[in-house]
Amino acid sequence: MxxxxxxxxxxxxxxxxxxxxxxxxxxxxxxRDGGVFRTTEGLFDRFGPERVMDTPLSESAIVGASIGMTAxxxxxxxxxxxxxxxxxxxxxxxxxxxxxxxxxRGRFTVxxxxxxxxxxxxxxxxxxxxxxxxxxxxxxxxxxVVPSSPYDAKxxxxxxxxxDDPVIFLEPTKLYRAEKQEVPxxxxxxxxxxxxxxxxxxxxxxxxxxxxxxxxxxxxxxxQAEGIGAEIVDLRTLSPMDRETFVASVRKTGRALVxxxxxxxCGLGAEIAATIGESALLSLDAPVLRVTGQDIxxxxxxxxxxxxxxxxxxxxxxxxxxxx
Amino acid sequence: MIELFDPLKGERLRVLDxxxxxxxxxxxxxxxxxxxxxxxxxxxxxxxDAKALKLQRQGRLGTYPPxxxxxxxxxxxxxxxxxxxxxxxxxxxxxxxxxxxxxxxxYYHLWMGNxxxxxxxxxxxxxxxxxxxxxxxxxxxxxxxxxKYRKLRIAVVTTFGDGATSEGDFHEGLNFAGVFRTPNVxxxxxxxxxxxxxxxxxxxxxxxxxxxxxxxxPGVQVDGNDVLAVYAxxxxxxxxxxxxxxxxxxxxxxxxxxxxxxxxDAARYRSKEEVQEWERRDPILRFRLYLxxxxxxxEAYEKTVQESAAEFVEKxxxxxxxxxxxxxxxxxxxxxxxxxxxxxxxxxELKAFLGEGRR
Numbered sequence: 290m291x292x293x294x295x296x297x298x299x300x301x302x303x304x305x306x307x308x309x310x311x312x313x314x315x316x317x318x319x320x321r322d323g324g325v326f327r328t329t330e331g332l333f334d335r336f337g338p339e340r341v342m343d344t345p346l347s348e349s350a351i352v353g354a355s356i357g358m359t360a361x362x363x364x365x366x367x368x369x370x371x372x373x374x375x376x377x378x379x380x381x382x383x384x385x386x387x388x389x390x391x392x393x394r395g396r397f398t399v400x401x402x403x404x405x406x407x408x409x410x411x412x413x414x415x416x417x418x419x420x421x422x423x424x425x426x427x428x429x430x431x432x433x434v435v436p437s438s439p440y441d442a443k444x445x446x447x448x449x450x451x452x453d454d455p456v457i458f459l460e461p462t463k464l465y466r467a468e469k470q471e472v473p474x475x476x477x478x479x480x481x482x483x484x485x486x487x488x489x490x491x492x493x494x495x496x497x498x499x500x501x502x503x504x505x506x507x508x509x510x511x512x513q514a515e516g517i518g519a520e521i522v523d524l525r526t527l528s529p530m531d532r533e534t535f536v537a538s539v540r541k542t543g544r545a546l547v548x549x550x551x552x553x554x555c556g557l558g559a560e561i562a563a564t565i566g567e568s569a570l571l572s573l574d575a576p577v578l579r580v581t582g583q584d585i586x587x588x589x590x591x592x593x594x595x596x597x598x599x600x601x602x603x604x605x606x607x608x609x610x611x612x613x
Numbered sequence: 614m615i616e617l618f619d620p621l622k623g624e625r626l627r628v629l630d631x632x633x634x635x636x637x638x639x640x641x642x643x644x645x646x647x648x649x650x651x652x653x654x655x656x657x658x659x660x661x662d663a664k665a666l667k668l669q670r671q672g673r674l675g676t677y678p679p680x681x682x683x684x685x686x687x688x689x690x691x692x693x694x695x696x697x698x699x700x701x702x703x704x705x706x707x708x709x710x711x712x713x714x715x716x717x718x719x720y721y722h723l724w725m726g727n728x729x730x731x732x733x734x735x736x737x738x739x740x741x742x743x744x745x746x747x748x749x750x751x752x753x754x755x756x757x758x759x760x761k762y763r764k765l766r767i768a769v770v771t772t773f774g775d776g777a778t779s780e781g782d783f784h785e786g787l788n789f790a791g792v793f794r795t796p797n798v799x800x801x802x803x804x805x806x807x808x809x810x811x812x813x814x815x816x817x818x819x820x821x822x823x824x825x826x827x828x829x830x831p832g833v834q835v836d837g838n839d840v841l842a843v844y845a846x847x848x849x850x851x852x853x854x855x856x857x858x859x860x861x862x863x864x865x866x867x868x869x870x871x872x873x874x875x876x877x878d879a880a881r882y883r884s885k886e887e888v889q890e891w892e893r894r895d896p897i898l899r900f901r902l903y904l905x906x907x908x909x910x911x912e913a914y915e916k917t918v919q920e921s922a923a924e925f926v927e928k929x930x931x932x933x934x935x936x937x938x939x940x941x942x943x944x945x946x947x948x949x950x951x952x953x954x955x956x957x958x959x960x961x962e963l964k965a966f967l968g969e970g971r972r
Contacts, residue, residue, distance in 0.1 A: 313762065339762055340762075344789065344792075345785070345788055345789055345792055347785045347788065347789060349751060349781060349782055349785050350751040350754065350782070350785035350786055350788070350789045352751075353748065353750070353751025353752050353754070353755060353782060353785070353786065354751050354752070354754050354755030354758055354786075354789055355755055356751075356752045356755055357701070357740075357751070357752035357753055357754060357755025357756035357757070357758070357759065357769075358755040358756065358758060358759040358762075359755075360699065360740055360752070360755075360756050360759070361699075361756055361759035361760060361763060361765075362759070362763075363759045363762065365755075377781070380745055380748055380782075381748060381751070381752075384745045384748060385743070385745075385748060385752070389741070390947050390948070390949075390950075391728065391947040391948055392728060392731055392741050393728075393731050393732050393733060393741050394728055394729055394731070394732040394943070394947055395732070395946075395947050396732045396733050396735075397733075397740065397741065398950070429948050430948050430949065432949070452950070453950040454949050454950050482953060529949065529953030529954075529955060529956070530955070532954070532955065533954070
């Protein structure tokens with residue numbers, strides 16, 4: 290069936306809830322309203338208020354209560370309405386979700402999937418456009434996942450829901466309804482911890498994820514017109530990171546460009562560049578470049594374009610790489 | 614019984630007065646064997662606590678938060694719990710652990726600096742200690758929600774200090790519990806201090822128990838140095854939780870006789886007179902007087918209990934100290950269900966480095 294990412298996420302949740310009665314969806318507006326983006330639409334009517342719980346507006350308790358549910362064997366799926374509102378739950382995530390397996394030497398695990406919309410694209414108020422994935426990638430124990438298409442969204446979410454590790458599942462708001470794609474009706478997994486080469490090319494490697502994938506594709510198409518072949522690696526799981534896939538690609542192309550929405554300093558691009566430096570230095574024909582959000586507070590929608598990487602900025606970086 | 618003591622009117626449940634006399638009609642009426650078992654747990658707790666402090670001073674145990682003064686709160690509460698109930702501790706719960714049957718050797722092993730001591734033995738429903746203050750409260754509520762979802766007739770107990778009641782997680786957790794009527798028993802060990810900051814700096818409310826009113830469920834203040842008062846309130850709150858009548862907040866009014874931890878010096882912020890005043894209200898002394906009046910205590914019995922406690926503690930110390938040190942594998946294995954390649958590489962590098970004979 291042809292569907293949007295919202296529909297793919299919704300289908301993944303419905304199918305897994307059908308299969309596994311340990312899955313409980315909880316959060317602000319996830320019930321009767323079906324979520325502000327409609328990702329949980331229909332679940333309340335289908336599975337009832339005990340499994341699709343509208344909760345008090347209380348991010349720390351939404352995540353904290355989810356932790357407690359795992360103690361009794363449930364697999365909760367807390368939703369935080371926007372990534373910009375996840376910080377009240379940060380203590381629960383960093384101090385407990387990520388650590389309980391280690392703290393108890395495996396007696397207590399925390400198989401939950403925290404879903405949250407993230408990144409630019411909804412032209413809303415401040416705090417609705419955050420892209421702070423690097424904060425979570427610094428925390429051992431967390432798995433951080435970002436889909437870039439409806440197909441991947443369904444498969445990655447199902448894999449996350451079945452994982453015994455806690456997953457931070459970041460849903461790019463810009464892609465929720467941006468494209469439709471054929472998505473198989475039956476449940477399937479897209480494996481976690483595996484990047485994908487989503488476009489092949491011989492001249493340089495672009496490493497990106499989430500909403501930056503379509504932008505990178507546009508830039509790659511423009512570069513193609515200039516005779517430059519750009520390969521695109523979609524990281525998909527940001528942590529633990531699949532380093533092998535992009536290192537192999539850079540060994541082939543000799544040039545690397547990281548694109549992310551988040552600010553440049555201490556962003557994931559730095560980790561990726563360092564990995565390439567450690568593992569593929571002698572293959573490089575040019576320094577690793579980064580096209581990223583600026584090191585400033587995310588601006589309000591009218592100035593958004595000054596902040597986020599667009600195809601033109603990426604194309605300029607591609608040219609610089611090729612001219613080096 | 615809980616509803617007879619209105620925290621908004623400053624009423625406090627107390628069964629035993631300082632001479633060990635039980636108030637008529639309030640004594641929970643426990644059989645003699647159980648009364649003695651409670652006394653023995655209290656004594657073991659105090660002995661194990663004193664030993665931990667000694668070990669810390671000898672450099673055999675790390676930073677440690679002493680429990681002295683809290684034996685009535687901890688043993689009274691845990692003695693009322695059932696085998697299937699769950700416990701979400703804070704970090705000053707020694708008597709809870711001893712009463713619930715957590716191996717003392719494991720407990721010492723933790724405070725000696727080893728995560729392995731926090732691996733709750735299978736079959737015991739005890740979550741690991743929570744050091745970030747108050748963060749265990751929403752977790753306990755989630756366990757309550759899960760119990761409700763699974764239609765288990767169990768209660769979920771969580772403990773915390775007076776300082777925790779100022780944390781957002783206290784509000785978020787109790788608010789959640791009220792909304793969903795979860796089977797929780799929240800027990801605040803109000804020991805008058807959050808390290809050095811007195812109870813008056815945590816809230817302008819006259820009691821902590823009265824905060825329950827705003828969350829829509831009962832709260833009761835009990836004399837936390839009276840083990841029978843704690844037991845009676847806990848028994849009722851647990852029964853209410855298990856039977857679907859929702860949560861309860863119990864404020865156990867007590868005093869931290871020791872320092873906050875072995876890194877603290879309480880003499881900097883409270884007077885000797887104040888501490889001496891509380892020595893008089895010692896929870897073990899009070900319960901001993903009660904047992905004496907019932908003919909359940911004499912010097913010979915005391916000697917047996919003391920000896921048994923000492924033996925229990927020494928055995929645990931020996932066992933904890935005989936445990937092997939953590940290996941690099943122990944440290945790396947439990948971060949994820951399956952070790953990612955980057956961690957495998959770091960582990961291999963660490964082992965190679967250690968193999969070179971350096972540390």
